[in-house]
Amino acid sequence: MNEELIADAELGEESRKFIESDLGRCVLGMAAQEVLLAQEKLGDVPPSDTAAIIELQNRVKVGKWFEQWLVELLQQGEQALEIFRHEKEQQ
Numbered sequence: 001m002n003e004e005l006i007a008d009a010e011l012g013e014e015s016r017k018f019i020e021s022d023l024g025r026c027v028l029g030m031a032a033q034e035v036l037l038a039q040e041k042l043g044d045v046p047p048s049d050t051a052a053i054i055e056l057q058n059r060v061k062v063g064k065w066f067e068q069w070l071v072e073l074l075q076q077g078e079q080a081l082e083i084f085r086h087e088k089e090q091q
Helices: 002-020 022-042 050-090
Strands: none
Touching: 002 022, 002 050, 022 050
């Protein structure tokens, strides 16, 4: 159990470092731009072009998911660290 908590905590820390890094900010910015671009294009697609609508909706989802995944990893890491600390205090 402790090994899993430590691994989650380390992954959360790596996620935090990535989010705060120049590379992380750049990639998150690119994902946000992709979402905005897809949303903008979605307004110009004819309602009958379901394939284009689905493709653009998927681009929006993936762009939003990317940031969400990183935040979830960060939160899981923080929770794991808290659990690990609490278990150490109980010993």
